Each structure stands twice: as C-alpha cells, then as structure tokens.
Amino acid sequence: MAYNLKQVMNKPERLTGGHRMCAGCGAPPVVRTILRALKPEDHAVCGAATGCLEVSTFLYPYTAWRESFIHSAFENVGATISGAEAAYTALKRKGKMDDTYKFIAFGGDGGTYDIGLQSLSGAMERGHDMVYVCYDNEAYMNTGIQRSSGTPKYADTTTSPQGTVLPGKQQFKKDLTAVMAAHHIPYVAQTTLTSNFKDLYEKAEKAIYTKGPAFMNVLAPCPRGWRYDTPDLMAICKLAVDTCVWPLYEVEGGVWKLNYKPKKKLPVENYLEPQGRFKHLFNKENKHLLEELQKDIDMKWEDLLRRCNEA
Amino acid sequence: MPIRERLSGNEAIAVAMRQINPDVVAAFPITPSTEIPQYFSQFVANGEVETEFVAVESEHSAMSACVGAQAAGGRTMTATSANGLALMWEVLYIAAAMKLPVTMACVNRALSGPLNIHNDHSDSMGARDSGWIQLYSENNQEAYDNMLQATRIGEHKDVMLPVMVCQDGFITSHAVENIELLEDDKIKAFVGEYKPEHYLMNPKEKIAVGPLDLPAHCFEHKREQAQSMINAKKVILDIAVEFEKLTGRKYDLFESYKLQDAEVAIVIINSTAGTAKTVVDKLREEGVKAGLLKIRVFRPFPSNEIADALRHVKVLAVMDKAEGFSAVGGPLNADIRAALYGNADGIKTVNYIYGLGGRDVRSDDIETVYRDLLEIQKTGKVGADYRYIGVRE
Structure with missing residues (x-):
C-alpha cells in the first residue's frame, strides 16, 4: 500500500506528548514514526540507552511510553533488549506466550557508535529478532554536547571546541551504517526525517517485520548542539540529504540500495551554514577546511553510488 | 530415591541449572566458571532443556541480557568469576535495584591485578554492597543445594532480589566429589514456575522499568530495596526448612x-x-x-x-x-x-x-x-x- 501520511498519522501514538525533549529535537518524531510502523495488534518491548531520550521520557513517576519499556545503562541497550527477546523465544517455546511481541532498542550516537558498540555488535551477530535504532545527533547531547565518534569533522563541541589553534573536531565521522552492514544482518538502513517521514516509516516497517536483527541509523538533529532555529528541524534534515552528507540507503539481504538521489547535489556549505556548530568554518581563513569537507563528502558519495550500482 | 553421583562443583551447578530449566541463560567464558556454560550449552544442544542460551560477547552483556530477560518475564541465570564479575559490576546494582531475581553461579577467583586464575574471594567480596544475596558453599554438595534454594529465595515475593551462589574456584569447582542429587521431578516441584507480578511482556499491563529517579523518590526506592534484603533472612531460613524436609540436609545462615x-x-x-x-x-x-x-x-x-x-x-x-x-x-x-x-x-x-x-x-x-x-x-x-x-x- 502506498505511503499515506494522513493515514499513518492517525495511527495511535505509542510515545505520548508531554515528555521533556526539547522543541526542535529530532529524536521524538523519529521514535514516534518508528513505533507507528508497528501493526496495531502488535506489542513492543522498547529499550533505550541512557541519554536524552531516556531521561526525558521516563522520569519517575511518569512515562511517555505506551509500550513496555526498559532502561538499564548507557552502553547496554543492545544486550538488554537481546535478553528480553531471548526470554520471549524461550517462553514461546514453552507454550507460555502467544502474543506478538517486537523488540526495539533506541540509543543515541554516544550509546551506539561509542560506548554501546560492543553490546550492539554482539546482539546483531547473535541474530536476535530485534531492531536497533540509533538516533544520531552527532554528540553526547545529554551530558552537554561532547564530541563522539559520530561527530562530524570540524564540528564545535564542548570537548572538541574550536579555538585559536584547532578548528573543532579533528577526526571524520565513523561510518557506523557501513560497519553494521558488514555484520551481514538481514536489514540495515540509513535514513532521516524527510518527505513526510516516508523513508523513515517504510524502513522502520521493513526493519520491524524482517525476521532477525535489523539496524537503523537515523540522523536526528539537536537544536542545542547544532545551534539551528528549532522550526528548521525538517529543513536541516533535507539539506543533509540533498548535500549527500547523509545519504538515504538500505542494505537488504546484502544488496545495497540507494533510496534517494538528489536531482542537484547541493554544496556542503548549504548544510553547514545554518548550524552554529560550523560557524567558524565560514571565517575567510578556513575556506580550505570547507573544501576538505566537500572533497570527503564527494568521495564517500561516489563510493556509495558504486556499492549501490548507481555509478 | 536420591541419585548418588560423582561431580565437580561446576558440573553440580550445571546439573542444578538443567534441572531448574530456566528460560534464559546468558554467559561468557571465564576461568574457572567456564565449564558451567559449557556443560549447559551441551544440555541445550541435546534438547535436555528448553532454555534460550545466549552466548554473549562479554560479561557486561551477560548481566545486561539477564536484566532484559528477567524483566521481560523469564527466569534467568548466569555464571562468572573474577574479572567477569567485575565487568558486570555496573549492571549488578541495576539488577538488584530493579528487583530482578537473577541467579548467578559465582566461582570465586582472584580479581586482577595481577592476573591470576586461582581462588580467593576478592571478586564476590567486592560485590558485597551490590544488593545481591550471597550464599557461600564449602563443597560441591553445598554448591548444588544452594543453587536449588537460590531461585526460590530470590523469587520470593518478600525478597525479589538477585542471588549469587559462590564456591571456590578449582578447589571445589574442578574437584570431583561424591554428591547426592535429587530427581528432576522433585526439583521441578520444589522450584516451581516463575510467576512474576510485573513484567515487560504482560499484554494486560504495560510497564516501564529503570527510570531516571531523582531526589524526590530515589531514596524511598533504595529504602524498599534495603527492606527486601532485611526480609531475605527469614525467607532463606524458611526455604532451608523446606529443603531439609526434601533432602534431609540442614541449612542455616x-x-x-x-x-x-x-x-x-x-x-x-x-x-x-x-x-x-x-x-x-x-x-x-x-x-x-x-x-x-x-x-x-x-x-x-x-x-x-x-x-x-x-x-x-x-x-x-x-x-x-x-x-x-x-x-x-x-x-x-x-x-x-x-x-x-x-x-x-x-x-x-x-x-x-x-x-x-x-x-x-x-x-x-x-x-x-x-x-x-x-x-x-x-x-x-x-x-x-x-x-x-x-x-x-
């Protein structure tokens, strides 16, 4: 059935409003869209790594989750949800459960690219029937905007500050989506909030209803860390995609597929300019840094096109 | 009729686990407890248990998976030693605070450093404030008997705490001794079904576990947790009485x-x-x-x-x-x-x-x-x- 935003939006909310996430944060629409991809009759056990999403949606005695939810620690949501899925498998085998449960783990880039990478890798390798969603806001936002291995090069963060000698973070962003694709699990997708959430929703549906482990890497901008105007959330995501900074693609059964090719690939400046974290790059003396970033994006885009047989 | 056998301490623990037939066992190899998941995975491979065995990539993930599995509604077990227990540390406290009666076989070994695989009690002694019940065992028989009682103790409604069954690495874990085992059906009846009051996979009651808990409530929750540990003493004694009726073997504090x-x-x-x-x-x-x-x-x-x-x-x-x-x-x-x-x-x-x-x-x-x-x-x-x-x- 063709994607219909109105119909999808009419599905019941499984993460209610009233939580404490910031205005203009990408994470709540990511979670809500993913949970809407559940069939109405299905239940989910959701988990979150310690982070903004967790502390803002489950502050005792309130929870915004309408599905059963567990938070344990920062680095272990992959293992935690894999354990819940294992219990489900055993209880079904013993004939004690017949309800349809789905298992979804959410982690930020800190809890996924960095401290939780081992736990994630283990859970995926073991083949649990679960989805791991990284809402990638490209820094440790919950502790106050520290750099992670998901932070892009030259971004200004509180532990990779731009100063008189260094222009922000010194390393390129880790390509986690490709790392997860190298696990050769049934489904890996990279997406963000664009085009009425269509790409995100459809990938969530595939991820949830593909048997076995699935991984989704979702760019989820953070207005505090990225320093953009809160109403610009969707525009920033669109620019990430149209500049090919964050291409939309999926790897299904080992086949790489590009989901969106911009008609006109925009220069990286268009994406960086509205974000305060890159402001210093627009000083005259930093022109060569912009050129370096553009070159890197071009190289990675060409590489992706080759992998997706689009070159 | 009780079964007379000759087993090592690790085998005795693995046999107890087979007889209990938990829903999930998540474990990672570490000397001298490695044999426990080895024996147990063989039981799985031979279809002698219905357990989901999760061969995790670390002890941190072992305890994390135990937390997820037990919170989801499954009876869950693990085994470890020394550095493995140390790597679980963070999650030990979380399991106890969530009131999840996970059962662990802790085969005592010196905690690094320096690296040493032999026995002392530096591992479990360090975990003494983690909120786990700790039972210690002189020999293989006691390790077996404690393991059978541990599940009952932890799952008791007045307790709901994780339990660590400790024995000495190599000295009892690897030494073969005479042991008296109970029949499978007697253990099944003694241990019973795991019926948690609240769990993640209850379609009638969705719950959230592991909140951010700030000064307005956290203290009360720690107080409740402490009460569980206070309550445990009587429960341990009551279950020992029941166990004695079953086996003739008397246990006390x-x-x-x-x-x-x-x-x-x-x-x-x-x-x-x-x-x-x-x-x-x-x-x-x-x-x-x-x-x-x-x-x-x-x-x-x-x-x-x-x-x-x-x-x-x-x-x-x-x-x-x-x-x-x-x-x-x-x-x-x-x-x-x-x-x-x-x-x-x-x-x-x-x-x-x-x-x-x-x-x-x-x-x-x-x-x-x-x-x-x-x-x-x-x-x-x-x-x-x-x-x-x-x-x-």
Missing part, C-alpha cells in the same frame, strides 16, 4: 562446628572450612576447646545470630580470603567485629588474610592460627590484630 563450648574459634568462608574442621577435630582430641563458624549467608549478614553464636568464645580469628586494603583488615573482619561490638564485647579478635591468589592453605596453616589463639588466651595479649598466614615476608 551459617554452620556452627563444635562451637557450642569452644573457647578458641575461627570464622571462615567456603572450602577452607573443610580443612579447618579436620584441624578442629584434631585439637579436640588434644582436649583443646576449638570451634568454627562457617558463613553460608554473607548478604544479608546475620549479625545478631553470629554474635549469639560467638558470645562465649574467648579468642576469635576472622579469616579473610580477600584483602580489603582498608589497612585494618579484610571485609569479613569488619562485619564480624561490627556484629560483636555492643553485642558480645570482650572477645579477643584477630584477623588473618589467607590464601590470596590461590596460595595453598594447608591444615598446618589453620593449626598455626588456632595455636596463635591459644597463645593469646594464655597470655591475654592480642598483639597485632591484622595478620597474614602463608605469605613470605
């Missing part, structure tokens, strides 16, 4: 060995109690009033009961197979002295650190301790109250 009229006594944990009992017997033949108190339940700590049992003792040695690095003695010493203070004052007490990193503890060493105690009794002079036995200095 601790074992008193020739302690009733003892003038010199030691307090000790795990396998060295066996060595020490032979020394007590020998001394008794010489007419020395020697006795022994062997800790079974270290958490909750049976403080008043221990004070009552030791009240009449003249000179006491507390034996710690772990350095506390407090500069004043080991962890058991601190708890025993606190138990005696104001309850049974006037007992001359010395602390011995022994057997670290698997240093062999011979009956001679234990006899030296008793001779020291007799000397103190004779002279009335305690001297150094923080000592080592069996170390080259």
Whole structure:
C-alpha cells in the first residue's frame, strides 16, 4: 500500500506528548514514526540507552511510553533488549506466550557508535529478532554536547571546541551504517526525517517485520548542539540529504540500495551554514577546511553510488 | 530415591541449572566458571532443556541480557568469576535495584591485578554492597543445594532480589566429589514456575522499568530495596526448612562446628572450612576447646545470630580470603567485629588474610592460627590484630 501520511498519522501514538525533549529535537518524531510502523495488534518491548531520550521520557513517576519499556545503562541497550527477546523465544517455546511481541532498542550516537558498540555488535551477530535504532545527533547531547565518534569533522563541541589553534573536531565521522552492514544482518538502513517521514516509516516497517536483527541509523538533529532555529528541524534534515552528507540507503539481504538521489547535489556549505556548530568554518581563513569537507563528502558519495550500482 | 553421583562443583551447578530449566541463560567464558556454560550449552544442544542460551560477547552483556530477560518475564541465570564479575559490576546494582531475581553461579577467583586464575574471594567480596544475596558453599554438595534454594529465595515475593551462589574456584569447582542429587521431578516441584507480578511482556499491563529517579523518590526506592534484603533472612531460613524436609540436609545462615563450648574459634568462608574442621577435630582430641563458624549467608549478614553464636568464645580469628586494603583488615573482619561490638564485647579478635591468589592453605596453616589463639588466651595479649598466614615476608 502506498505511503499515506494522513493515514499513518492517525495511527495511535505509542510515545505520548508531554515528555521533556526539547522543541526542535529530532529524536521524538523519529521514535514516534518508528513505533507507528508497528501493526496495531502488535506489542513492543522498547529499550533505550541512557541519554536524552531516556531521561526525558521516563522520569519517575511518569512515562511517555505506551509500550513496555526498559532502561538499564548507557552502553547496554543492545544486550538488554537481546535478553528480553531471548526470554520471549524461550517462553514461546514453552507454550507460555502467544502474543506478538517486537523488540526495539533506541540509543543515541554516544550509546551506539561509542560506548554501546560492543553490546550492539554482539546482539546483531547473535541474530536476535530485534531492531536497533540509533538516533544520531552527532554528540553526547545529554551530558552537554561532547564530541563522539559520530561527530562530524570540524564540528564545535564542548570537548572538541574550536579555538585559536584547532578548528573543532579533528577526526571524520565513523561510518557506523557501513560497519553494521558488514555484520551481514538481514536489514540495515540509513535514513532521516524527510518527505513526510516516508523513508523513515517504510524502513522502520521493513526493519520491524524482517525476521532477525535489523539496524537503523537515523540522523536526528539537536537544536542545542547544532545551534539551528528549532522550526528548521525538517529543513536541516533535507539539506543533509540533498548535500549527500547523509545519504538515504538500505542494505537488504546484502544488496545495497540507494533510496534517494538528489536531482542537484547541493554544496556542503548549504548544510553547514545554518548550524552554529560550523560557524567558524565560514571565517575567510578556513575556506580550505570547507573544501576538505566537500572533497570527503564527494568521495564517500561516489563510493556509495558504486556499492549501490548507481555509478 | 536420591541419585548418588560423582561431580565437580561446576558440573553440580550445571546439573542444578538443567534441572531448574530456566528460560534464559546468558554467559561468557571465564576461568574457572567456564565449564558451567559449557556443560549447559551441551544440555541445550541435546534438547535436555528448553532454555534460550545466549552466548554473549562479554560479561557486561551477560548481566545486561539477564536484566532484559528477567524483566521481560523469564527466569534467568548466569555464571562468572573474577574479572567477569567485575565487568558486570555496573549492571549488578541495576539488577538488584530493579528487583530482578537473577541467579548467578559465582566461582570465586582472584580479581586482577595481577592476573591470576586461582581462588580467593576478592571478586564476590567486592560485590558485597551490590544488593545481591550471597550464599557461600564449602563443597560441591553445598554448591548444588544452594543453587536449588537460590531461585526460590530470590523469587520470593518478600525478597525479589538477585542471588549469587559462590564456591571456590578449582578447589571445589574442578574437584570431583561424591554428591547426592535429587530427581528432576522433585526439583521441578520444589522450584516451581516463575510467576512474576510485573513484567515487560504482560499484554494486560504495560510497564516501564529503570527510570531516571531523582531526589524526590530515589531514596524511598533504595529504602524498599534495603527492606527486601532485611526480609531475605527469614525467607532463606524458611526455604532451608523446606529443603531439609526434601533432602534431609540442614541449612542455616551459617554452620556452627563444635562451637557450642569452644573457647578458641575461627570464622571462615567456603572450602577452607573443610580443612579447618579436620584441624578442629584434631585439637579436640588434644582436649583443646576449638570451634568454627562457617558463613553460608554473607548478604544479608546475620549479625545478631553470629554474635549469639560467638558470645562465649574467648579468642576469635576472622579469616579473610580477600584483602580489603582498608589497612585494618579484610571485609569479613569488619562485619564480624561490627556484629560483636555492643553485642558480645570482650572477645579477643584477630584477623588473618589467607590464601590470596590461590596460595595453598594447608591444615598446618589453620593449626598455626588456632595455636596463635591459644597463645593469646594464655597470655591475654592480642598483639597485632591484622595478620597474614602463608605469605613470605
């Protein structure tokens, strides 16, 4: 059935409003869209790594989750949800459960690219029937905007500050989506909030209803860390995609597929300019840094096109 | 009819786990507990259990998966030692705070560094404040029996806490001894079904577990958790009574060995109690009033009961197979002295650190301790109250 935003939006909310996430944060629409991809009759056990999403949606005695939810620690949501899925498998085998449960783990880039990478890798390798969603806001936002291995090069963060000698973070962003694709699990997708959430929703549906482990890497901008105007959330995501900074693609059964090719690939400046974290790059003396970033994006885009047989 | 067998301590634990048939076992190999998941995965491979065995990539993930599985509504178990337990540390506290009755076989081994695979108690002693119930085992039979009781204790509605069943690495984990096993159906009846009150996969009641819990509520939750540990003592005793009816084997919070009229006594944990009992017997033949108190339940700590049992003792040695690095003695010493203070004052007490990193503890060493105690009794002079036995200095 063709994607219909109105119909999808009419599905019941499984993460209610009233939580404490910031205005203009990408994470709540990511979670809500993913949970809407559940069939109405299905239940989910959701988990979150310690982070903004967790502390803002489950502050005792309130929870915004309408599905059963567990938070344990920062680095272990992959293992935690894999354990819940294992219990489900055993209880079904013993004939004690017949309800349809789905298992979804959410982690930020800190809890996924960095401290939780081992736990994630283990859970995926073991083949649990679960989805791991990284809402990638490209820094440790919950502790106050520290750099992670998901932070892009030259971004200004509180532990990779731009100063008189260094222009922000010194390393390129880790390509986690490709790392997860190298696990050769049934489904890996990279997406963000664009085009009425269509790409995100459809990938969530595939991820949830593909048997076995699935991984989704979702760019989820953070207005505090990225320093953009809160109403610009969707525009920033669109620019990430149209500049090919964050291409939309999926790897299904080992086949790489590009989901969106911009008609006109925009220069990286268009994406960086509205974000305060890159402001210093627009000083005259930093022109060569912009050129370096553009070159890197071009190289990675060409590489992706080759992998997706689009070159 | 009970089954007579010859099993190592690790085998005994694995057999108990097979008989309990938990929903999930998540474990990672580490010497000397590795055999437990080995034996257990063979039971899985042979279809002897219906358990989902999760061969995780670390002990941190082992405990994390246990938390997820138990919270989801499954009965869950694991096994580990030393650094593996240390890697679980963060999640041990979380399991206890979530009131999840996970059962763990802890095969005691020296915690790095330096790297050492042999027995002492530095691993589980370090976890003594994590909120887990800790049961200790002198031999294979006790390890088996404790494992069977642990599930019942942890899952009791007044407790709902994780339980660690400890035994000495290699000394009992790898030594084959005679053991009496129960029939599978008797264990099934004794342990029963796991029926949690609240769990993630209850379609009738969706729940959220593991909140951000700020000063307005966190203290009350810690208080409730403490109450569970307080409640555990009675439950442990009640289940021991039930277990005795089933097996004829009597368990208490601790074992008193020739302690009733003892003038010199030691307090000790795990396998060295066996060595020490032979020394007590020998001394008794010489007419020395020697006795022994062997800790079974270290958490909750049976403080008043221990004070009552030791009240009449003249000179006491507390034996710690772990350095506390407090500069004043080991962890058991601190708890025993606190138990005696104001309850049974006037007992001359010395602390011995022994057997670290698997240093062999011979009956001679234990006899030296008793001779020291007799000397103190004779002279009335305690001297150094923080000592080592069996170390080259």
